[in-house]
Amino acid sequence: MNRTEHWEHVYRTKAVDTVSWYQAEPTLSLAIIAEVAPSRDARIIDVGAGASRLTDALLSRGYEHLTVLDISEAALEVSRARLGDAAAPVTWIAADVLEVTLAPSAYDVWHDRAVFHFLTDAADRARYVQQLCTALRAGGYAIVATFADDGPLRCSGLETCRYSDIALVAEFGEAFELVASHREEHTTPSGGVQAFTYVVLRMR
Numbered sequence: 001m002n003r004t005e006h007w008e009h010v011y012r013t014k015a016v017d018t019v020s021w022y023q024a025e026p027t028l029s030l031a032i033i034a035e036v037a038p039s040r041d042a043r044i045i046d047v048g049a050g051a052s053r054l055t056d057a058l059l060s061r062g063y064e065h066l067t068v069l070d071i072s073e074a075a076l077e078v079s080r081a082r083l084g085d086a087a088a089p090v091t092w093i094a095a096d097v098l099e100v101t102l103a104p105s106a107y108d109v110w111h112d113r114a115v116f117h118f119l120t121d122a123a124d125r126a127r128y129v130q131q132l133c134t135a136l137r138a139g140g141y142a143i144v145a146t147f148a149d150d151g152p153l154r155c156s157g158l159e160t161c162r163y164s165d166i167a168l169v170a171e172f173g174e175a176f177e178l179v180a181s182h183r184e185e186h187t188t189p190s191g192g193v194q195a196f197t198y199v200v201l202r203m204r
């Protein structure tokens with residue numbers, strides 16, 4: 001199974017509130033976004049959003065320029081069905097973040113929870129950073145959350161990389177400065193605990 005088939009299978013066979021990464025409310029992401037992008041005009045992309053409720057929460061807070069990208073069309077369908085008419089102003093992109101063409105400087109905020117850590121190949125990570133550098137405006141913020149250095153080694157049957165905040169920042173190079181980092185202990189629907197590292201990066 002390739003990457004697209006893997007994730008399509010996940011979202012077509014599992015209820016979205018049973019997967020290990022499910023959050024009823026993405027509290028930390030919302031708090032960070034409120035801090036770095038208080039203006040409701042902010043252009044925000046959630047990369048590898050899956051069926052996350054971050055979009056619902058941002059819409060209810062009045063954010064107007066939202067883009068939701070995921071490699072799985074099925075995941076996006078779940079979110080669109082849940083949102084109903086509220087989904088209309090959102091831009092939905094079913095694509096691999098490593099391959100999609102993103103407009104230059106199109107976003108003020110790039111949010112990724114639990115996607116970058118699946119990139120176990122250095123060339124894929126370099127490609128991801130290239131995509132980010134294209135799509136984010138200078139002075140914009142990237143919020144990237146991965147498994148922490150004591151987090152899980154696998155997720156959804158796939159190997160993951162684990163990061164301390166220092167190690168995660170280093171992946172993004174000189175083009176970014178670290179604004180803040182956070183540790184989150186995420187409780188999965190089955191009651192397990194997964195440690196995450198969040199970094200907030202500003203593109204110079």
Ligand SMILES: C[S@@+](CC[C@H](N)C(=O)[O-])C[C@H]1O[C@@H](n2cnc3c(N)ncnc32)[C@H](O)[C@@H]1O
Pocket residue numbers: 003007021022023047048049050051052053069070071072075095096097098112113114115118155
């Ligand atoms: C662990 S889930 C996290 C979902 C969501 N960010 C959240 O916090 O609930 C990883 C997501 O990344 C998506 N994904 C994996 N690789 C991707 C890629 N190369 N491009 C875009 N999306 C990808 C998967 O379909 C899945 O929805």
